[in-house]
Amino acid sequence: MKKISVIGGGAAGMTAAVMLARRGYAVTVLERGPRLGRKLAATGNGQGNVTNLNMGADYYFSDGKDKVARILSRFSAGDTVEFLESMGGIFLPDARGRVYPASRQASGVVDLLRRELERLNVKVVLGAQVNSVTYVEDFCLKWEGGQMHADAVVLAAGGKAAKNFGTDGSAYALAEGFGHSVTPLSPALVRLRCEQKEVRGLKGIRVDAELTLLRESMPVFATRGDVLFTENGLSGDAVFRASSYARAGDTVLLDLLPDVSHERVREAVKRGGLLCVVHGGLGRALAARGNAAELVKRLPFTVTGTLGFDEAQVTRGGIPLRETDEHLMSRLREGLYFAGEILNVDGVCGGYNLQWAFASAHAVSEGI
Numbered sequence: 001m002k003k004i005s006v007i008g009g010g011a012a013g014m015t016a017a018v019m020l021a022r023r024g025y026a027v028t029v030l031e032r033g034p035r036l037g038r039k040l041a042a043t044g045n046g047q048g049n050v051t052n053l054n055m056g057a058d059y060y061f062s063d064g065k066d067k068v069a070r071i072l073s074r075f076s077a078g079d080t081v082e083f084l085e086s087m088g089g090i091f092l093p094d095a096r097g098r099v100y101p102a103s104r105q106a107s108g109v110v111d112l113l114r115r116e117l118e119r120l121n122v123k124v125v126l127g128a129q130v131n132s133v134t135y136v137e138d139f140c141l142k143w144e145g146g147q148m149h150a151d152a153v154v155l156a157a158g159g160k161a162a163k164n165f166g167t168d169g170s171a172y173a174l175a176e177g178f179g180h181s182v183t184p185l186s187p188a189l190v191r192l193r194c195e196q197k198e199v200r201g202l203k204g205i206r207v208d209a210e211l212t213l214l215r216e217s218m219p220v221f222a223t224r225g226d227v228l229f230t231e232n233g234l235s236g237d238a239v240f241r242a243s244s245y246a247r248a249g250d251t252v253l254l255d256l257l258p259d260v261s262h263e264r265v266r267e268a269v270k271r272g273g274l275l276c277v278v279h280g281g282l283g284r285a286l287a288a289r290g291n292a293a294e295l296v297k298r299l300p301f302t303v304t305g306t307l308g309f310d311e312a313q314v315t316r317g318g319i320p321l322r323e324t325d326e327h328l329m330s331r332l333r334e335g336l337y338f339a340g341e342i343l344n345v346d347g348v349c350g351g352y353n354l355q356w357a358f359a360s361a362h363a364v365s366e367g368i
Helices: 011-022 065-074 077-085 106-119 172-176 237-243 262-272 280-289 292-297 352-367
Strands: 003-007 026-031 060-062 091-093 098-101 123-126 130-135 139-143 146-150 152-155 186-188 192-194 206-215 218-229 233-235 251-255 299-306 314-316 336-338 345-347
Touching: 003 011, 003 139, 003 146, 011 026, 011 106, 011 152, 011 352, 026 146, 060 065, 065 352, 077 091, 077 098, 077 352, 098 106, 130 172, 139 152, 192 237, 206 237, 218 237, 233 237, 233 299, 262 292, 280 292, 292 299, 314 345, 336 352, 345 352
Parallel strands: 003 026, 003 152, 026 123, 152 336
Antiparallel strands: 060 345, 091 098, 130 139, 139 146, 186 314, 192 233, 192 299, 206 218, 206 251, 218 233, 251 299
């Protein structure tokens, strides 16, 4: 029986292991941490946003968007739901197409995958940080206290974001050992830092706003959603989406009342100030800036950077898709496959990165 080693026990690794075990292979998952699916258990603010019905390659950043499109076409959002529900559970979309378990618990998604791995007799080795993968007549994987041989290897160990989940970027070296390159890495889906004076006194206030990202006064990106003010900048799902495009020096422009006309805001402020127009703390900050009625519709913040990899949800960059075939097998070492965030593919906020994890794992299972 063909032996497959999967390095990484996150969404992509567990999915690849399930799919391969269902095909009859002997699969071993090697996870450096104390348990499987730690990052998956935190997705969607712990609610488990597993995919999005509004799916397509345009929602992704990559050096190979045509290949991303083909892989997504072979394993759609509907296929993800069908795959997850084959193990149990009910998965439902919200008004924006984001799909969640009916329980709204991401930990339940992890438990479904763990239980299926057990049912399929997949061997799981925890605390196994693979530090060496070589090939002679087959693959030899080594970690402190153990080693194993395999006919094929799936490298699904994540990127560099959120190292508290065990993804610190060290897995790229395993691919580099076979001659692969790594594109420049940067944090994505991350809180933005702003000029301190602009956010002083706003920490903890949350608004539904229309956000426009400006660069040299020209719009770069626009979206609408939650914006949460923090002690040093901006957070929330609208900000996470914008962070994929943002650079230091850009301006985030917020319309705090996108459903209310500018004229109506001016009239309300003229009659009663900012009472019952915006949150009191936000009102005081606008009043201190001056011309409050205008700021309600066009409130600017200067981006100074991001909170970095430790706070980011995903990594921008990774193993270039051009170095893999249609099933994400290495063009440099037959039998070596890649899945998930370790590749140079990242999506916007809203279930797109997990969909890539599931779809890339499916591509790998097809190839093997």
